[in-house]
Amino acid sequence: MTMTHTSKKWFWEVAIAVAIVAGIVAGAAWVWLDDTGAHNNRGIANIERSRYRQAIADFDRALRLEPDAAYIYANRAGAKSALGQYREAITDYDHALRMEPDEAYVYVERARAKSSLGEYEEAFADYDQALRLEPDAAYIYVERARAKSNFGEYEEAFADFDQALRLEPDNAHIYTSRGSVKFDLGQVQEAFADFDQALQLEPDNARIYTSRGDVKFDLGQIQEAFADYDQAVRLEPDNGYVYFDRAYARAEIGQHKEAIFDFDQALRLQPYFIGAYVNRALAWNALGQFRKAIADYDQAVRLRPESPHVYFNRSLAKAELGQHKEALADLKAALQFAEEAGYSDLITSIEEKIQELEQE
Numbered sequence: 490m491t492m493t494h495t496s497k498k499w500f501w502e503v504a505i506a507v508a509i510v511a512g513i514v515a516g517a518a519w520v521w522l523d524d525t526g527a528h529n530n531r532g533i534a535n536i537e538r539s540r541y542r543q544a545i546a547d548f549d550r551a552l553r554l555e556p557d558a559a560y561i562y563a564n565r566a567g568a569k570s571a572l573g574q575y576r577e578a579i580t581d582y583d584h585a586l587r588m589e590p591d592e593a594y595v596y597v598e599r600a601r602a603k604s605s606l607g608e609y610e611e612a613f614a615d616y617d618q619a620l621r622l623e624p625d626a627a628y629i630y631v632e633r634a635r636a637k638s639n640f641g642e643y644e645e646a647f648a649d650f651d652q653a654l655r656l657e658p659d660n661a662h663i664y665t666s667r668g669s670v671k672f673d674l675g676q677v678q679e680a681f682a683d684f685d686q687a688l689q690l691e692p693d694n695a696r697i698y699t700s701r702g703d704v705k706f707d708l709g710q711i712q713e714a715f716a717d718y719d720q721a722v723r724l725e726p727d728n729g730y731v732y733f734d735r736a737y738a739r740a741e742i743g744q745h746k747e748a749i750f751d752f753d754q755a756l757r758l759q760p761y762f763i764g765a766y767v768n769r770a771l772a773w774n775a776l777g778q779f780r781k782a783i784a785d786y787d788q789a790v791r792l793r794p795e796s797p798h799v800y801f802n803r804s805l806a807k808a809e810l811g812q813h814k815e816a817l818a819d820l821k822a823a824l825q826f827a828e829e830a831g832y833s834d835l836i837t838s839i840e841e842k843i844q845e846l847e848q849e
Contacts (some may be wrong), residue, residue, distance in 0.1 A: 524556040529564065536568055539761035539792050544568040546631060559589040567598065572795060573830065575602040597632055609640040627653040631666055638670045646670060661687040665700050672704050680704060695721035699734040706738050708824040727741050729759030737768060746774040763792045767799060768808070779806045797827035801839055820846070 494647060515778035532547030550564035555561065566581035582599035585593065595847035600615035607685030623629060627763040634649035650667040657663065668683030691697060716733035725731050736751030752769035785802035793799065802820035820843050827835045 492839070493817075501666050510661065525558065525561075526553045528562055529558075532564060532568070536564075536571070539571075541568045541572045542794070545572075557588060559592070559595075562588075563592075563595050566602070570598070570602050570605070572793065573605075574795075575605045578602045591622055593619040593626065593629065596622070597629055601632065601635065604636045604639065609636060612636050625656055627656040627660060627663065629849070631663055634670070639842060641802070642776070643670070643777070644676060644849075659690055661691040661694060661697060663689070663746065665697050669700060670703075672707075677704075677708065687761065693724055695725040695731050696726060698724070699731055702734065702738070706741070709743065716779065721744040725795075727758060729755040729757070729762055729765070733762065733765050733768075736765075736772075740768060740772050740775075743775075745775045748772045749776075761792060763789050763796075767802070772804065774806055774809075779809045782806045783810075795829075797823040797825075797832060797835055797839070800826065803836065806844065808846060813849060819845055 504653040513560065527550035528547045532544040532551065535541070535544035535547060541765055545565055545568045548561050548568065551561045552565070562581045562585040566578040566585070569575075569578035569581065579599055579602050580620070582602065585595050586599070589595070596615040596619035598827060600612040600619070602607070604611035613633065613636065616636065618630060619629045620626070620633075630649040630653035634653070636647035637643070637649065640657070647667070647670075650663060650670070653663045654660070654667075657781045664683045664687035666815065668680040668687070668772065671677075672680035677807075681704070684697060684704070687697045688694070688701070688781055698717040698721040701715045702721070705711075705714035705717060715735070717740065718731070718738060719733040721728075722735060732751045732755040733775055736748040736755060739745075739748035739751060739767045749769055749772050755765040755767070759765065766785045766789040770782040770789070773779070773782035773785065783803060785807050786806065789796070789799045800823035804816040804823065807816040807819065824836065824839045824843070826837060
């Protein structure tokens with residue numbers, strides 16, 4: 490039985506984007522005591538719980554009361570980006586910037602949305618504008634470096650990482666980000682040097698261990714990778730994301746029961762973590778526990794109701810149980826959302842599966 494496996498990187502990028510939005514808005518939110526502030530604060534809380542649609546509804550209410558509040562448009566854009574509604578998010582960022590044209594972080598977030606749509610040149614223009622407003626902001630150089638590496642402009646990306654390190658030479662996050670790009674380019678030893686430097690700066694940072702573990706895992710250094718994952722869990726036993734990283738690796742080598750244990754821990758600590766539901770469902774599928782897989786997909790649909798991959802995988806599990814009518818309904822929903830997102834390869838797989846089920 491074939492299942493689509495969703496990239497772990499995607500889940501982390503979503504988590505990082507949401508964290509950035511939450512961090513940006515938190516400082517401004519507390520000063521509001523009227524109904525506008527209440528709706529905005531509730532929206533922020535829903536973002537932090539991955540309840541993006543509810544968050545958008547809250548921001549809608551806030552904007553009806555305060556239609557010229559740039560920060561609410563930016564908040565709503567963050568929720569829309571988390572749902573993959575990048576075009577709608579960009580429209581909100583446009584509104585925010587018309588009202589507050591000197592907010593560098595809004596340019597950065599709009600650039601992230603544009604990058605997600607593959608509009609790199611437009612994204613670079615936003616990063617450039619953000620740097621004109623805040624020329625000493627290392628995080629903007631890091632964001633632009635990531636976009637440039639995705640676009641294949643590696644020399645320019647490394648120049649941005651270098652500039653970020655000149656501004657903040659003791660920032661472990663910059664070394665980790667640069668190391669990941671070096672590894673993608675096959676510069677393995679240089680990547681490890683960056684991870685090691687990051688750990689010298691922050692020896693108790695669990696995320697650096699998981700990042701280095703991912704590199705070791707991809708190199709086939711399985712035992713060494715799990716040593717890093719285990720160290721991350723020891724450092725942050727109350728962080729669901731480090732359990733997720735270890736679970737993901739366990740599932741990749743066929744340790745599905747052990748992976749489910751770690752996914753359970755991740756969800757106990759982060760109950761709105763869609764990635765853990767989706768990947769635990771894949772592990773249940775591998776064990777032939779299709780009803781349990783469907784239950785996890787159901788939860789993932791509640792958290793992200795426009796994900797074609799979730800509908801597609803749930804349809805496959807339903808088909809295994811002989812629920813062909815329900816499977817076809819999921820496939821049609823998957824096709825709609827895949828077409829809206831432009832996922833050509835997935836569209837082909839969905840159409841083939843629809844044809845197969847309709848012939849049975």
